[in-house]
Amino acid sequence: MMSSKIGPIILGAVLTLILLNACQRQAVPRADMPLLTDTSLSKGALLSVSCNNCHAKTGLGIPNYSNHSAKRIKKYLTFYKTDTNGTSVMHRMARGLSDEEIALIAGYLEASK
């Protein structure tokens, strides 16, 4: 009789422990991403950290820009920034960048191929 009530409680406790354990896992930085704690990084490198989360060389189904020239990256970012009707993630990213920041990112990404 009692075991039919205790079963779900034990299951709930075990699932909670598994969930808590999963929440404590540390994010492991990817090898191709510079660390934000490195103060010697240029502004272009720092601005490009967020890009590499999606555009990593390992690829996640997102276009890999590692072979793009600075000119082409600048062209795309300027397009996304100035295309007022766009709602994609890149439009949102680029709208927050100044022209100077776009040039720094493009220069850094080309140099770090």
Ligand code: HEC
């Ligand atoms: C949240 C994920 C995400 C982040 C962060 C991101 N991008 Fe993108 N980017 C995308 C996706 C998705 C596309 C494809 C959009 C499409 O095809 O409409 C794209 C497209 C591009 C393209 C065009 C590539 C091509 O050959 O078609 C360039 C260049 C680019 N991103 C550069 C950047 C730069 C530089 C940054 C950082 C400032 C950045 N992205 C940050 C997801 C992201």
